Structure formats: structure tokens, C-alpha cells
Amino acid sequence: MLKYVLRKLVALIPKLLAISLILFVMMDLLPGDPLTRAMNPDTYGQLTEELKEQYREAMGLNKPLPVRYLNWLGNILKGDFGWSTSTKQNIGNMLAGRFPYTVELSLMSVVIGSFLGILFGYIASIFKNTIIDYGLTLCSVIGVSVPNFFFGIVFLLAFAVKLKWLPTGGRMEVGGATDFFHRFKFMILPIMTQSIGLIAALMRYTRSTMLDVLNRDYIKTARSKGLREATVNFKHGFRNAMIPVMTIVCMRIPMIVGGSVVVESVFNYPGTGQMSLTALTAGDIPVVMVTTMVSAAFTLAASTIVDIVTAMLDPRIRME
Amino acid sequence: MNRKQGRSSLTKRSLDKFFKNRMAVVGAIFVILFVGACIFAPLITPYDPTRLVPPDRELPPSAEHWLGTDRVGRDIFARILYGGRMSILIGVSSAIGATALGTIFGCIAGFFGGKVDRVLVTIQEFVSIFPSTLLIMLIVPFVGRSVPMMIFIFIITSWGAPMRIIRGRILSLKEEPFIESCRANGISGMSIMFHHMMPNTLGPVIVNASLNVAGFILSEAGLSYIGLGVPETVPTWGNIINAAKRLDIIQNTPMLWVAPGVAIGVFVLAINFFGDGLRDALDPTTR
Amino acid sequence: MAEQDYILKVNDLKTYFKVGKKTVRAVNGVTFDVKRGKTLCIVGESGCGKSVSAHSVMQLLPVNGKIVDGSVELMTKDPETGEMRTIRLDQLPRSGKEMRQIRGKEIAMIFQDPMSSLNPVYTVGSQIMENLRNHEKISRKEGREKIIKLLAELGIPNPEIRYDQYPHEFSGGMKQRIMIAIAMICNPTMLIADEPTTALDVTIQAQILDLIRKMQREHGTSVILITHNMGIVAEIADEVAVMYMGRVVEFGTLKQIFTNPLHPYTKALMRSVPVLGMKKDEELATIEGSTPDASTVFNGCEFADRCEFATPECSKRFPVDTVMEDGHRVRCLLFEEGHPNAES
Numbered sequence: 001m002l003k004y005v006l007r008k009l010v011a012l013i014p015k016l017l018a019i020s021l022i023l024f025v026m027m028d029l030l031p032g033d034p035l036t037r038a039m040n041p042d043t044y045g046q047l048t049e050e051l052k053e054q055y056r057e058a059m060g061l062n063k064p065l066p067v068r069y070l071n072w073l074g075n076i077l078k079g080d081f082g083w084s085t086s087t088k089q090n091i092g093n094m095l096a097g098r099f100p101y102t103v104e105l106s107l108m109s110v111v112i113g114s115f116l117g118i119l120f121g122y123i124a125s126i127f128k129n130t131i132i133d134y135g136l137t138l139c140s141v142i143g144v145s146v147p148n149f150f151f152g153i154v155f156l157l158a159f160a161v162k163l164k165w166l167p168t169g170g171r172m173e174v175g176g177a178t179d180f181f182h183r184f185k186f187m188i189l190p191i192m193t194q195s196i197g198l199i200a201a202l203m204r205y206t207r208s209t210m211l212d213v214l215n216r217d218y219i220k221t222a223r224s225k226g227l228r229e230a231t232v233n234f235k236h237g238f239r240n241a242m243i244p245v246m247t248i249v250c251m252r253i254p255m256i257v258g259g260s261v262v263v264e265s266v267f268n269y270p271g272t273g274q275m276s277l278t279a280l281t282a283g284d285i286p287v288v289m290v291t292t293m294v295s296a297a298f299t300l301a302a303s304t305i306v307d308i309v310t311a312m313l314d315p316r317i318r319m320e
Numbered sequence: 321m322n323r324k325q326g327r328s329s330l331t332k333r334s335l336d337k338f339f340k341n342r343m344a345v346v347g348a349i350f351v352i353l354f355v356g357a358c359i360f361a362p363l364i365t366p367y368d369p370t371r372l373v374p375p376d377r378e379l380p381p382s383a384e385h386w387l388g389t390d391r392v393g394r395d396i397f398a399r400i401l402y403g404g405r406m407s408i409l410i411g412v413s414s415a416i417g418a419t420a421l422g423t424i425f426g427c428i429a430g431f432f433g434g435k436v437d438r439v440l441v442t443i444q445e446f447v448s449i450f451p452s453t454l455l456i457m458l459i460v461p462f463v464g465r466s467v468p469m470m471i472f473i474f475i476i477t478s479w480g481a482p483m484r485i486i487r488g489r490i491l492s493l494k495e496e497p498f499i500e501s502c503r504a505n506g507i508s509g510m511s512i513m514f515h516h517m518m519p520n521t522l523g524p525v526i527v528n529a530s531l532n533v534a535g536f537i538l539s540e541a542g543l544s545y546i547g548l549g550v551p552e553t554v555p556t557w558g559n560i561i562n563a564a565k566r567l568d569i570i571q572n573t574p575m576l577w578v579a580p581g582v583a584i585g586v587f588v589l590a591i592n593f594f595g596d597g598l599r600d601a602l603d604p605t606t607r
Numbered sequence: 608m609a610e611q612d613y614i615l616k617v618n619d620l621k622t623y624f625k626v627g628k629k630t631v632r633a634v635n636g637v638t639f640d641v642k643r644g645k646t647l648c649i650v651g652e653s654g655c656g657k658s659v660s661a662h663s664v665m666q667l668l669p670v671n672g673k674i675v676d677g678s679v680e681l682m683t684k685d686p687e688t689g690e691m692r693t694i695r696l697d698q699l700p701r702s703g704k705e706m707r708q709i710r711g712k713e714i715a716m717i718f719q720d721p722m723s724s725l726n727p728v729y730t731v732g733s734q735i736m737e738n739l740r741n742h743e744k745i746s747r748k749e750g751r752e753k754i755i756k757l758l759a760e761l762g763i764p765n766p767e768i769r770y771d772q773y774p775h776e777f778s779g780g781m782k783q784r785i786m787i788a789i790a791m792i793c794n795p796t797m798l799i800a801d802e803p804t805t806a807l808d809v810t811i812q813a814q815i816l817d818l819i820r821k822m823q824r825e826h827g828t829s830v831i832l833i834t835h836n837m838g839i840v841a842e843i844a845d846e847v848a849v850m851y852m853g854r855v856v857e858f859g860t861l862k863q864i865f866t867n868p869l870h871p872y873t874k875a876l877m878r879s880v881p882v883l884g885m886k887k888d889e890e891l892a893t894i895e896g897s898t899p900d901a902s903t904v905f906n907g908c909e910f911a912d913r914c915e916f917a918t919p920e921c922s923k924r925f926p927v928d929t930v931m932e933d934g935h936r937v938r939c940l941l942f943e944e945g946h947p948n949a950e951s
Contacts, residue, residue: 018446145589147541150581153570161571217723223667225738226710229702236726258451262542276457277546285461292454299449314728315773
């Protein structure tokens, strides 16, 4: 198992490097003076041409591409992602303030969404062809058919505007406590909105996989041992059904991370989605690029965790 | 002669299976109704979806304006019909394009196998880790916002799923005895590919494409909602909702977002039922 | 013969399946019994209901299958008083406590395809342990020793290492040995083997059959072996039940069936099997026609259409079981009392 984890972690490295290389090349191809992105734009405006040239030389911006890439990679590892022209801040600092919020929201959505989706799917498969099954299936079909921001608007109206149980948006109370439990009520509606698609998709998939697995021969073997039905369903059925379900979770992670742009927009949630949307309107492309790449790296890491969970479930993957 | 008969009876059996599935038939009827209503929009509503009539702004639903009017006096019902045209057009063309592109890559990967396959799969896996909404945000500033570009962006960001399906099917078909017997009988590689393998991959691909139409309509709505879709002047279901972003509009003019939301929901639901029915009908292992 | 010499009595068992709106009479009045420590072979073509009969005994039917009539009686020792008693298995709730105590403990089962019968995500040891600890109070340590001993008995090399391995690390024949270990670990009074060798290589088949025979000898287990292979029947059976279209058409000892087959179907079956010493130009017989669809409704003998001795009467009324003087049982009009052709 440890070997598998190590192998997965090592496999991350070339992928992360590829992401960084793409980001670097794209930034490099952007028109305009690269120096504007390498230093504070305010300072840049006050420099004379001569000083600019000196800065370029000092920062190695005139060196060949591979050298510049390595320099740039070194800066990134130190948290310097270059400067944003629209906010006049280092993109690294901007990310440090926003990215944790998006990560928090995405991770909670994936975890809660997976749990509920799998749970409902399991229940539907156990109560196959009963009213419970039909009800859950209907809900899941509706869940995948309605755009999630529409649910967001409905939740906003119902729980925040009409019932006033939860805040309409934002991240935390102004001047209030900032610990997790105080912030959590700001996250409930975004998480609900964000995870509905995942819940619905996983429910359908878990149900059909469970029904498929329950037809396998080893289920009959388990029954022939005189095990309780619940043990047969859970220990032998569910455990095996989880393996393909995990691939769906993996495939859905990028959708959740991308969907955060929309959800953050509905609830005015100050994550990276909103940040890059604002930057985009201001024509500040580097911010969008960096956000996309960092989100891809995050997706990659999250997928690796799901892969490791899958390997824990399936010895064939672990040992291959 | 014989083969033709065999195929038509298979088609008949699939059709029988499809028509026995009540939800699928209802889905198909709804899809046809929606598409028909959108195509024949001028016959159904007298209003122009883009003409501004400031005196008529924010009217409640009435006999004249079935769903009321928006903030600049446009008839919402007309906008939904005309918007549906564009949304469905985008959904269908993107689905066809993405499926075609995915099919080409999938066939190449599956048929040639080996290194070609590994390279294509690695590329696909790598592309799939980029959240598509963010990818689209990256592409939009370079290509601009227009209907053809929207379709183009959808196609280049979603050929992965059909490619995986095709590749998987072809890899497993390669092991099938009937393909081996083709090869043993000296049938050329291309002929095996197009005459024997492709028809066998059609079922899942058509199902995937039909479900993709639903997916793209949802994506279009999401992107328009955050202002990254087609230009606001073009009515699409997403653009209609886009007008309802402020809390006061959401509360005061519910028709502005409820109506297009329900339109999207019902249409996508219908496509999903239709696609699921198609899946069951085309799957020879289910009865 | 004394009553307790029987371990299982199946009487006029009927198991029907609902497939859509149709009812498939997979088992339609099956009667057989199994003697203590002996082997009963159930033979027949695929789809004749032999497997469903066995699954009915264990109540391991799919949800759309149901025992609608008949009885299944198991003779067993009462765990408290030690007295022999009879349990009506068909009347126990399908997944109730009593039925579960019988499955795996009193009656164990091995299946046709060892490849798919083991759960891929658990070690083989833990899958055997699961059955053992489900029925016996035994510590994990003692259990492990017991299992490793059994694995060694079953000819599995390095049982201590193999115990902790997963099914995908085993070959087909080895997996079937593991299945036998799961079945035999609780020392069941009866073992049902449903085509245990069909999915295996010919060379492995003989080994698995030998193992089943060895287990039977050493543990005194009664065996029901389901097969379509007459060669296996000749090798292992004490008694034979021949099934056709959901019914037992002939039942007798191995000797009776092989030296004096009575039912036309059995005769045809015997002729279709190659025997050593056959002449080169001698052709194997085939049975004319094909097995009717399982949902066909009959008014008379199910075999009449394919039977070379059929009379017009055969398709008009159902034959009844006729018991010969030596206990040999046959279900054919030709042997019914008063039939002009009746021979004995």
C-alpha cells in the first residue's frame, strides 16, 4: 500500500511540472512587457527605460527560455506568482487570501456530496422498485437536469431571504469571530448548491452499480455462508460497488472546482472563482491563468487522494 | 440480404424496447414539443424577443404577455422560445462536434493501440484535470464571445468522454472472435474499422451524445449566468436568467428566472429520460 | 431402509420464476432423496432445472424465483438435545435465522465458476474465516490454524502464505479448492456442488473431483453433485437423478441407471456418451430435436416430441412415477401399470 501511495505521489511530479510549463509558456506568449508582470506595476510606472532594462537584466528576463522557466519556477515555489495589473498585488498574495476559501468549499462539497450521493444510492438499491427507490431516483433525475445556480437562487430565496436562517452571501460576519463554526453557516448554502449535481450523479451510479454487483456470483457465495442479508449487502456488495463509484467521484472533482465560479457568483463568496471573474472583466488574464493552473493542481491532488482510497478498496489496483 | 434483415429486426427490437419504456417516450414527446415550439416561435408569439418596449417593463403575467415582461419591456415568453432556439442549437451542435472529435481520437487510439494509444490517453487524462469552466474562462478572452466560438469552446473541452467510450469499446471489440475471424479472412484493417467496429460502437456514442446535449445546455446556462456565455444581445436560456442576478430582481420579477429555469429543467429532464431510454433500448443485454 | 439413513428428502418440489408477465416453471415437481454419506448426481442438459433444484434446497433463489409447492426435508441433529429431527427447509423464511444457520453449517455449496465466486477484495483466508466464525465460536488464531490445516489437506502449497493472498493471485483450480475449503470448514452434513468442474481445465477437473471425494470420505459428508457430464457421474455417483424439463424422469442407483436405463431420455443420453473401446466407425448418437423453451406449456410428457418410443397417448396426459421392484424409479407411460408395452 505504501508503495502504491509513493508511486502515485511520484507520478504527480511530471504532471505538476507539465502544468507549470504550460502556464509559463502561456504567460510568456502574452503580449506586453513581461516586466509589468514581474514587479509591482506601480513601481514599474515610475521607472525610466534605462532602469527598466537594468531590472530586466537583474531579473534574468533577457535570458533564454529554459533559464527563465527555472527562475520563474523558483519564484513560484517561494509564492511569487507575478503581479496583477488590475489589483496591483502579487498574484501569490491574492491567491493566499482567496484560494483556501475555494478549497474549503470544494472539499466540503466533494466529501458531503459523495457521502450523501452514495448513501442515497445504496438505500435506493436496497429498496429496489419500492416507493423509496422511485422517489430517490426521481429526485436524482431532477438534480442532474436543473442548472445548479437555479437551485442556488431558490435556496437563497427560501433559506436566506424568506426564512432568514442563513446569510445571503459573503464569507463571514463583519467584525465577527472567524473560527470554522462561525464561518460554517456562510458555507451551508454554497455547499448545498455545489454538491447537488454530485449527489444526483453518484446516487444514480451507486444504485446501478450496487444492483450489478448484487448479481455477481460472490454474493451468492456470501449468502451460502449463512451471513445476514445486511452483511451480504454491505460487506460484500457495497465494498465492491464503491470501486467504480470512486472513478465517478474522480471525474466529478474538476466539475466541482469549476462550478465554484458559478456558485461563488450566486452567493457572493470571495473565493478564487470570483477573483478570476473580476480579473477577467478587467482584462487581467495572468490572474485567470494562474488560478486555472492552481485549480488544476488542486484537482490533481484531490484525484490522487481518491485514487488512493480506491486502491485501499481494491487489492488488484494496489498490487498491479 | 441476410445481414440487412438481421439489422432491421435488431432495429425493430430496439424500437419496441424504446416504446415500451414510458418515461423515454414521454421524454421524446417533450423534446419534440420543445424543439417544435422553438423552431416555429414566430407562429406562436407575435413579439420580437429583442425589441425594447420601455413602457411595458416588468409587467406581471397576463393574457397578452403570458409570462410577463422583463426590465426593458421584452416579452419573456417570446424570449424563452427564441432563447430555446439558440440554447438547443448550441447544445446539439456542440454535442455533435464533441462526439465527432472524440470518435476520431477514440478510433485512432483504440485501433492503433500501443504508443499512439498511450500518448492520446495521457493527453486526454491531462486535459481532464482542468476544470472546464476555468478553461473556458481562459479561452474566452482570446476568441471572444459569440455563438460559433461558444460551440467551438465546448467541443474542444469535452471530447474526452466520447473518446474514452469509443476507445474502450474498440479495445474490447478487438478481442471479440468475430473481429478475429474478419482478420483471419483477410479483410483489410480499414474495412474492419469502418464496417465491423464502428457500427458496434454507435449505440453508446449516440446515448452519450444525446446526454451531452443536456450537459451543454446546462453549461451554456451556467456560463451565461456568470457573463461568459454568448453576448447578452442574443437571447439564450442562460442569458435570460443572467438578467436576474440582483437580489431585488430575483424577488420582484420571479418570472425572469423561474421561467427559463423551468424551461431548462424540463427540457434537460426530457433529454435525460430520452437518453436513458435509448441506452436501455440499444443495450442488447437488457430485455 | 431406516428413516435416519436419509439426510435430505425433496418431494414434488416446484419452483417458478416470474419473468415479465410470464411464469417459467423451472422446477416442476422434482422428487429425490440423498442418503447419509452418499453421493447423488443430478444430470441433465442445461436449462433442465438441476441447478434451480439445488438452489431451492438452499433457498438461494433470485428474488423473482419462488418455491410454490412441495417439500424439502433435512434430517439434522438437534444441537441441544442431540436427537435427530426433521426440518422443513421450504417453509423457513428465506433469509431468516434458521435458514442462515443451516446455510454454510449444515448444507454448504460450491458453484460452477470459481473465477467469479470469490469476492475479489478480501483475502481468501478471511473469506474462509467468515464462514467458520459465522457458525462456530472460535478465536481468530485457532481458526487460522484450522483453515491452514484444511488448505494443506486440499493440496494448496504454502498455505500459511496463501492464506493472506487475494483471489486474483490464484488459478482457477486453486480458487475452486478455496471454494471447497469455504464449504468444508464447518464440516457440513451435506455439500451441494453445482457443476464444480465445468469451468475448469480437463486436467484440473479430475483433481477437484478427487478432492470432493476425499472430503466426503474423511468427513462423512453427503454430496449432491450437479453435472451434465455422464463421465463424472460414472466416476463419483452412488445414485443418479436424471432431469428433463424441470422433472426427474429417472432415479436409481448408479448400477441401475448405467446397466439398465429405462427412460427413453436416459437411454438416449447414454448413447450419446463416448465409451472406451468404441469401434472407430461407430457413430455417437444424438438426441433429435432441441430442448423446448422453458415457458412452454405441456399437456403430456415433455419428452414426447423427441422420443423415439412416443405413442399418441404420450402427449395427451402426464406420466406418473413408476417404482420398479428394485426401487428404480421412472416417469414414463411405457412403464405404467396397464400399459400394453410395459416391460419390467
